[in-house]
Amino acid sequence: MTERTLRGKVAVVGVGETKYYKHSQSPDPEFVLALKAILAACADAGINPKDVDSFASYSNDRNDPSRIASALGCKELRFSNMQWGGGGGGGAAAVGNAAAAIVSGQADVAIVYRALAQGQFQRFGVAAAGGTVAGENALVNPYGIFVPAQRYAFKMMRFMHDHGIEREALRAIAMASYHHAQANPRAVMYGRPLSEEDYDNARWISEPSRLFDCCQENDGAAALVLVSAERAKDFRQKPAYILGVAQGSNHRHAARAYNATDLGTSSFGPVAPRLWEMAKLGPKDVDVLQSYENFTGGVLMSLVEHGYFKPEEANDFLKLENLIAPTGKLPMNTSGGNLAECYMHGLELQIEAVRQLRGTSTSQVPGAKVAGVIAGPMVTPVSTMILGSEETL
Amino acid sequence: MTYLPAGLPAPVTEADKLDQPYWEGTRQNKLMIQRCGSCGTWQWGPEWLCHECHSFDMKWVEVEGRGTIYSWTRCWHPVHPALKGFGPYIAVVVELPHAGKIRMLGNLLGEPQQEVEIGTPVTAVFEPHDDAKVPFTLVHWRQV
Ligand SMILES: [Zn+2]
Numbered sequence: 001m002t003e004r005t006l007r008g009k010v011a012v013v014g015v016g017e018t019k020y021y022k023h024s025q026s027p028d029p030e031f032v033l034a035l036k037a038i039l040a041a042c043a044d045a046g047i048n049p050k051d052v053d054s055f056a057s058y059s060n061d062r063n064d065p066s067r068i069a070s071a072l073g074c075k076e077l078r079f080s081n082m083q084w085g086g087g088g089g090g091g092a093a094a095v096g097n098a099a100a101a102i103v104s105g106q107a108d109v110a111i112v113y114r115a116l117a118q119g120q121f122q123r124f125g126v127a128a129a130g131g132t133v134a135g136e137n138a139l140v141n142p143y144g145i146f147v148p149a150q151r152y153a154f155k156m157m158r159f160m161h162d163h164g165i166e167r168e169a170l171r172a173i174a175m176a177s178y179h180h181a182q183a184n185p186r187a188v189m190y191g192r193p194l195s196e197e198d199y200d201n202a203r204w205i206s207e208p209s210r211l212f213d214c215c216q217e218n219d220g221a222a223a224l225v226l227v228s229a230e231r232a233k234d235f236r237q238k239p240a241y242i243l244g245v246a247q248g249s250n251h252r253h254a255a256r257a258y259n260a261t262d263l264g265t266s267s268f269g270p271v272a273p274r275l276w277e278m279a280k281l282g283p284k285d286v287d288v289l290q291s292y293e294n295f296t297g298g299v300l301m302s303l304v305e306h307g308y309f310k311p312e313e314a315n316d317f318l319k320l321e322n323l324i325a326p327t328g329k330l331p332m333n334t335s336g337g338n339l340a341e342c343y344m345h346g347l348e349l350q351i352e353a354v355r356q357l358r359g360t361s362t363s364q365v366p367g368a369k370v371a372g373v374i375a376g377p378m379v380t381p382v383s384t385m386i387l388g389s390e391e392t393l
Numbered sequence: 394m395t396y397l398p399a400g401l402p403a404p405v406t407e408a409d410k411l412d413q414p415y416w417e418g419t420r421q422n423k424l425m426i427q428r429c430g431s432c433g434t435w436q437w438g439p440e441w442l443c444h445e446c447h448s449f450d451m452k453w454v455e456v457e458g459r460g461t462i463y464s465w466t467r468c469w470h471p472v473h474p475a476l477k478g479f480g481p482y483i484a485v486v487v488e489l490p491h492a493g494k495i496r497m498l499g500n501l502l503g504e505p506q507q508e509v510e511i512g513t514p515v516t517a518v519f520e521p522h523d524d525a526k527v528p529f530t531l532v533h534w535r536q537v
Binding site: 131132133134135136137138139140141142143144145146147149150153154155157158161203204205206207208252255256257258259263264 | 397401402403404405406407408412416437438439440444463464465466467468469470472473476481482484486495496497498499500511527529531533
């Protein structure tokens, strides 16, 4: 039987993004942001947007591929795909879905995209007023639990309790993102460094998260162009090959009111081993990592469950000097990430991974050949991927 | 006097009535959860079938309102208009060891800045909202 894998079969050949705005401040409607990011990604690759035939997105993106293909005048629409689940969990899965479509002959030139203009719509971190709620929400909203910072607090609190995690470990994660944002003029937090005192003195949002443990909310859009490895060198940029991708969640994750079998988890427990198996690599092979920060506690659990360190090593490993480019043991969120570059539901992390492999990051890890991207943790399903340069094939 | 201010969303039974016995039970100060009539597995939240043996014969049984704190958060940032100027307040996930270790979420009554520790025993406290358009009762917890 032939091996079932995506390893080395698909490459990212173009990336594009709009300017990143604070939430509700985009001058453009959301659909325009999506179009601008897609056009930028095509221009980066040197591909005619009319030759795009497939689209994949996630997190209930509101921009319908059929409308996008019509607006762009694409010659035909082949594969169109929406990854189930919210909260950025699908950022790597959308890439994997598009790649699977390419490998199986259903797509040739695929765009993975995400656009957000929250001024047009309801924000994530604010609940709607009044009314009634049913189902899962009926078991949590009347108790004042509405938004991700609260809903996921129980997971982070339990994990930190079980493993004796200190606040300084979370602080290092936040500071790494802010550190890298200071080198990145595109970052929303460019020119706004974060000190240990700023972090420690910030107000609580929902324990164990203080203000700087929580991601921003932003407007903007991001897109990637994927083609088969055979065609990857026909385009303008150095290709970033998909070495592994995996998605899913842990046992009974969605059992209502916090009844997942294992609650104190990022949900990557059963997912990460499949990533390493496909990539034929392990945590020690990763030169640079982008790890989705909805909350720093989520990053902590993601790193542990991917095997970067054991829970009991977390307090020692999670120190700023270990997490920053170019010299850290595990340079992480090198564009500023969700916390300090932009909260583009993590698609900006995929783009940063590609930049690292091209050698064009504003916080470049010298000679980076293997780049990891962990999409939104704690939700269901989650997803994760590894990209590699040509030498890794 | 309720733990949280008025104006938060009111819980109602689902359109398909899956969770109706739970909400009806709370009106009588009873904690009703699911137990499989075929294999005895405890199950919460409610589902149409048993996740263990796939029997659709799910019974609703009353369980004693006690447990231990499994996890918790103290919420400071007001995320709902009704919570503006209010807070902090505490929400706990409580594990019920005598009911297959199922978990329930509620507020932890008492001083909002009280020390909270995972593993602490708690007991259920019913909070009726009789004046709501569709009256309902919430289930809170208090340190024993
Ligand atoms: Zn059963």
